[in-house]
Amino acid sequence: MKRLLLVIVCLMSMPAFAMEWQWLNEMRSAIRDMSYQGEYLHRRGDETSVFSIAHATRDGEAVELLQQLDGSMIEVLREGDRVVCYYPKGSEDLVDRAIPAAPFSQMGPMQLERIAKSYRAMAMGEARVAGRDARVVSLSADDWRYQHKLWLDKATGLLLQSEIRGQDGTVLEQFRYTRLTIGEPVSDQALQPSLAKAQVRQQTQYRSEPEQPDAGGFVTEPGWLPPMFELEMTERHTGSDGWMEKRVYSDGLATFSVFVEPAMDEDPMDSQARMGATHAVMQQQGDLMVTVIGEIPVETARRLLSSVQRVQ
Amino acid sequence: MNDRVNESFSAFLDGEASEVDIQRLMKALDKNPELLDDWHRLSQVQAAMAGDVVVDVGRQRLDDSAGDHVEPPAPRRSLAKRLSQMAVAAGVAVVVVIGARWETPQQPDTQVAGIQDVDAAQARFEAQQRLNSYLRQHAEAASYSSGHAVVPSNLQWEASE
Numbered sequence: 073m074k075r076l077l078l079v080i081v082c083l084m085s086m087p088a089f090a091m092e093w094q095w096l097n098e099m100r101s102a103i104r105d106m107s108y109q110g111e112y113l114h115r116r117g118d119e120t121s122v123f124s125i126a127h128a129t130r131d132g133e134a135v136e137l138l139q140q141l142d143g144s145m146i147e148v149l150r151e152g153d154r155v156v157c158y159y160p161k162g163s164e165d166l167v168d169r170a171i172p173a174a175p176f177s178q179m180g181p182m183q184l185e186r187i188a189k190s191y192r193a194m195a196m197g198e199a200r201v202a203g204r205d206a207r208v209v210s211l212s213a214d215d216w217r218y219q220h221k222l223w224l225d226k227a228t229g230l231l232l233q234s235e236i237r238g239q240d241g242t243v244l245e246q247f248r249y250t251r252l253t254i255g256e257p258v259s260d261q262a263l264q265p266s267l268a269k270a271q272v273r274q275q276t277q278y279r280s281e282p283e284q285p286d287a288g289g290f291v292t293e294p295g296w297l298p299p300m301f302e303l304e305m306t307e308r309h310t311g312s313d314g315w316m317e318k319r320v321y322s323d324g325l326a327t328f329s330v331f332v333e334p335a336m337d338e339d340p341m342d343s344q345a346r347m348g349a350t351h352a353v354m355q356q357q358g359d360l361m362v363t364v365i366g367e368i369p370v371e372t373a374r375r376l377l378s379s380v381q382r383v384q
Numbered sequence: 385m386n387d388r389v390n391e392s393f394s395a396f397l398d399g400e401a402s403e404v405d406i407q408r409l410m411k412a413l414d415k416n417p418e419l420l421d422d423w424h425r426l427s428q429v430q431a432a433m434a435g436d437v438v439v440d441v442g443r444q445r446l447d448d449s450a451g452d453h454v455e456p457p458a459p460r461r462s463l464a465k466r467l468s469q470m471a472v473a474a475g476v477a478v479v480v481v482i483g484a485r486w487e488t489p490q491q492p493d494t495q496v497a498g499i500q501d502v503d504a505a506q507a508r509f510e511a512q513q514r515l516n517s518y519l520r521q522h523a524e525a526a527s528y529s530s531g532h533a534v535v536p537s538n539l540q541w542e543a544s545e
Contacts (some may be wrong), residue, residue, distance in 0.1 A: 318521065320522075320525040320526075322526075327522070327525060327526035328522075329518070329521065329522040329525055331518050331521075343512075343515065347519075350519070350522075352519060354511065354515055363518050365519055365522040366522065366526075367526065
């Protein structure tokens with residue numbers, strides 16, 4: 073009887089399940105392959121910034137120009153794997169800050185099967201964003217993770233708005249188009265950084281997929297992980313002032329990094345900071361100084377941190 | 385320029401000062417030692433706005449160090465010395481205001497101003513620099529899975545024409 077019930081439940085939920093994941097699949101290719109121009113707002117905690125975006129494909133490669141419209145004039149040009157950031161003179165102190173791009177625009181294919189192991193996708197009806205009709209999809213999971221809510225363009229599948237929410241429903245981070253045209257040709261002019269000719273500083277970076285993680289030779293490890301998080305990246309440095317071990321984990325959607333180094337003799341300092349959905353906790357753990365940073369609730373970060381120990 | 389300096393000082397109070405902020409503050413202090421007074425007031429205003437109780441013990445130390453700028457200034461003072469000057473200007477507010485963002489559960493009674501605060505402020509500053517570097521590394525790693533941010537690499541600066 074139980075088994076029969078299970079089958080019925082599965083049959084009932086299957087079509088809905090498939091449909092929402094199909095939308096997410098479309099979203100990823102729409103972000104990469106479509107032509108669009110507009111303005112988006114990015115809010116992280118109490119910090120808000122507005123960017124203009126022009127996105128098109130040239131010779132089979134995605135080309136994208138972002139311009140910050142408030143604060144300092146910063147421009148980012150992405151051509152395939154090449155990223156160039158332009159800064160006006162006098163804004164050197166901004167270089168350390170990450171520039172918010174559209175969520176999912178930087179990554180490779182969506183690892184939907186992996187995400188589906190931890191998150192439940194649910195259609196939440198329809199809404200209007202930037203003058204366009206959108207489907208709303210929520211991705212919810214256990215208490216170790218945040219919830220995600222996505223607004224996808226009905227006509228093209230493009231991501232129009234996304235939110236990371238705490239367990240109580242508070243919006244921690246928001247990305248939202250305020251104005252957007254999709255499918256019209258984007259001129260070469262619109263993809264030309266205006267700072268490129270002026271007196272500016274620029275830096276270029278090539279993105280490459282990180283190497284396979286290898287924690288061989290590591291002297292510490294977390295004794296606990298939230299379910300379904302897998303090791304993505306490892307790094308170990310040794311220097312005159314000791315060593316540092318870095319591990320990065322992801323469940324396909326959320327990411328956290330664990331940094332471990334020997335604790336100094338000076339008085340131990342516990343620090344905690346939060347920017348939007350990103351929590352950072354730094355704490356001494358025995359003779360180790362452990363830092364956990366990630367788009368995870370602080371309870372998850374603290375439990376992770378206290379589980380870090382030397383490899384037996 | 386003055387606004388910039390004040391912004392940097394605010395960042396310092398908030399525990400968010402970058403390397404550039406600190407350098408900017410030091411340069412301004414070299415040009416105009418009177419700034420120390422302004423900053424002291426600024427720190428009180430900020431602390432009051434944040435709802436912190438301001439105990440004005442920084443003033444005393446400020447007067448003690450007032451004789452300093454009569455002597456010819458040393459060509460290069462150590463970071464610690466400069467930091468401590470700024471911490472003095474900020475008085476007790478440094479500890480209280482930074483504490484608002486950087487919770488220190490183990491030391492609830494750090495509101496005693498003095499040299500310890502200066503050391504603590506410097507230790508905090510160093511810890512924060514390290515944390516900033518970690519935050520950046522994390523953002524870069526996270527962009528491969530969730531792709532929320534474009535992270536500029538800080539490896540090389542090129543001046544472009």
